[in-house]
Amino acid sequence: MAHSVRRDAPELPDFSLLKRLARDQLIYLLEQLPGRKDLFIEADLMSPLDRIANVTTLKQHDVDKLYKVEHKPIVSTSDQMVRGCFLYPLTNWFLFPDVVNADKYYVILSVYFDISYSYFDVTTDEWSFYLLPLDDDIISLELPEFFRDYFLEGDQRWVRTAGSALHLLHSVYGPFSKVYGIGRCSKMAYESWREQVEEGEQRARQAEIGNVFLIDRDVDLVTPLCSQVVYEGLVDDIFRIKCGCVEFCPDVTSSDKSIKVMLNSQDKVFNEIRNEHFSQVFGFLSQKARNLQTAYDKRSGMNIKQMKTFVSEELKGLKQEHRLLSLHIGASESMMKKKTKQDFQELLKTEHSLLEGFEIRECISYIEEHINRQVSMVESMRLLCLLSLTENGLLPKDYRSLKAQFLQSYGIEHLLTFSNLKQLGLLVEQQPGETLTVMESRVGKLVNDKTAGKLTDAFSSLAKKSNFRALGRRLNLVPKSDEEYDLRVPRDMAYIFSGAYIPLSCKLIEQVLERDGWTGLEEVTRMLNGHEFAVTAGSNGSDARVKTDSQRIILVMFLGGCTFSEISALRFLGREKGIKFIVVTTAITNSARLLESMLDNHA
């Protein structure tokens, strides 16, 4: 679709290599238990495993049967003997108190048990499978639990995993020349990686990735809580994309069964609409449908020879396209229906008002009614968190009343959820006196800043006393609302939120890359709680290779997850600047996943 594309964007490195590495290691480990054996796989690992190996590969290496590890007795085909390998995540590593090693993601337990001799033998090995390429430019650590573990519980069990992931990328696609980052966890991950680099040996090679940007999810919690309106994000919000794969319900497929579809750049139709604002998708799809019709219609006037060429050359492609097209049309239609039902329009309006800091009372009564009517619990919680994040906390009276109503509508046990949200800072009460401190610090700063205009601006903003607001102004995150925003020709990253908001995370990345560091962003980092850094890799002075393509390939690592909308925004930014972004994330997230991980209402 119509974008101002810079032609000279560099090629992305080939990440299928990562899959091959993981597969080769798996095979090597399987062969440590010679002979025929069964493979027991932990449920969460099945989808990722499917992405790197298939049954044929496993069979070739003497794997007999595959089982899912469940919380029940294991039944082998043989009465007398179990020979098998268990693929087990290290998440609950404390079961192996002596195999403490976060570095390795999965454990292989080789088990040999023979009942007739009562002989039992178990050995362990670690399979370092922690990077799964989901697409040409997305690599996932498939660690959805990262967010809760680190940001809520304060458990650093995944920090070294993140460091090792960087280490692996660095040794395969590096050496990186510069690393920027913000956030406590980013800093630790960087440290861990640096140590691993020092431990290992270095090889001189041609770098394929130039710079790296690390960012903690809690630097920007607003963005993942916004409703996604870019196609891929919307599909994820509604149907939930899992491991790059989505299951479309019968409603979409207009048949009686649901089908699983891989969503990535291989899907030509999807590839063209994934980054588009939803409102632009229909136009595109109907144009496509028309073209398809024309292509098929060509047949009518053909002679036998032409028909033959048509069938052999074009038909397959057309059929494929037809299938894809009808699928995405079905999905769009189904999403439209769902969104119409729940007054999406009004919901978006409320969100945009919150982002703009406009008519907050109206927003609160909208949220209140949302709660009162017992509409989706997670959605109510999302709005409450957005309110708190954008307003720097709720007024005590609002907090109390909204919390009480929430508990009435969705169950009192959510007291526990509220305590989690508070702990993480997603939903908090304004502390009395906070106003004063904010005022003091701001005024104190402004004394040096003699511009009168800025002073009044600051004073009017004092009423709002929010870091988000201040950040928004500082970084121009919320474009002026008196201009039309043409979604057909997006002019900035705000298009991913209908022109209402530029995601803070992506804006930071843009700014830091532009400035080649954090200089000039001191006030911003102060409001974000600091922990920013920019390091140039020691020996490999960057000046020599500034011109090479690799310098225009930037790896962005999100610790705690990132959304498809953010990926779309970065792709947009990349097109504008003639660079390519590779997103490495602990998991793909969205508002629902993020908030569900905060729930504590189950035993």
Next chain:
Amino acid sequence: MMRGKPDEDDYWNSSKFKAFTFDDEDDDFTRLKESKRAVNSIRSLVEEEDEEDDVEKVSWSGEPVGSISWSVKETESSIRSTGEVRDQSFPKIHTAPSLPKNSSGYSLSSLFKGKAKTGSFQSFSESFGDPSIRNYAPELRKPKSEYKDYVSDWTPEETVKRMQQGKVYSLEKFRSLQDKLLLLDEAVNAHDGNVITAVLIYLKKSLSKEILFRELITREIALRHYIHYLKEIGEQKLLVELFKSMDRTEDMALMQYRDHLNVRDENKRRDFLKNCLSFPFSPDDATHVQDHYTLLERQIIIEANDKQVESSGQADIFKKYPRKASILNMPIITTLYYSCFYHYGESDGTFSSPANIRKTFRISDKQFLLTCLGARAKLKAWFDVDALFTTKNWLGYTKKRSPIGFHRIVDILQKNNAPVQVLQDYVNLVEDVEQKISLAQKYKCHDVIINTYRDLKDRQQLIVYRGKVEKGSSEYRKIEEILSNSQLRWKN
């Protein structure tokens, strides 16, 4: 083409956001439908040529044949039939005392559950309990080669490094408190959560809890790891003690309250909640917990009563609308809805009456109205709905009032399939004229539209509207009548 609500239009027009709506009637949607039709019409063409399609297998089918998930499902179904018998033949490893009991889905012992008859395993499981061997992980052996460089006097730094690298290590040599703390601090410095927790497990085993707690107070990061670890292995008691020793009483109270989720039996759960009332919650939370207890107590009474009434077939309402689920453990608002549905009109004195629930749980007017409206509308009790809004003033005139906008009321009624006659009464009450007309158009309340245009003296709009209604219908005739009324002074 008419679009949704006028207030939204205002918004979209006044701001930069390009109007983009999800309304059915919108252009885009129609366009989409058209493309769908177009594509579907091609389908027949495609399918007739669709004899053998290899595209399907590669990139399409739900679980591509040959995928791992598919294969696992295959094995599952094939063993289901024989599974029961085989259970017997597989021995069990006794849960070793040192392996923490936990509620998580992963545990080694859980993998090997089954009925063991052989006593010979005793010796194996006993070895779990022996701490001196356990640290070299005999049950989960590492390849022997890794033991080669084993020496026993590593510094804390070296030990942590070895732990991170997955090499063999020993913590036993850290005997004095000072050594142990040095080790812990070194682990924290290494930013590796797993190492931190591993060290904490060792400290937990080898230090008295008083000392460990005391040392953790000044070590925030280690403390959080410890708390998380205790949570995961379900050592509730110790956790409570920890919070207590640190004066984190609210955390302690919530932690204990959390346990009610594990109590399945409703009477026991009620008693548990009652017990919670004495915990040191924050004042607000204390109220909520009190509510929780009161709520469950009432639900138990209501449930017992209604179950009996329902099965005896005494009350029509239960016959007509059999209960789909028990009311136990439902939120307050759901309970109120239930009460408005099954117990409407009961006197305030009964626990199950809406008025009583409203009062007990301090439900706001707005909330009460919304819930009540939903329940009565569901039952199509339009008279009750009417009564909800009717107020009498001192002169005896009646007037409809609502704490929420009438456009909302219309919306709720419409979602409950209220007939046009009912709907239009409420559409009429919408104050904003624009909004009124757009709602009336959405729900086809012709009278409202016609009367409004008449009152606005808007002849043009009325003529336009005449074109939209069916010729000869009563609406049509009504418009004709008004248009031909020479008494009216039109503004256009």
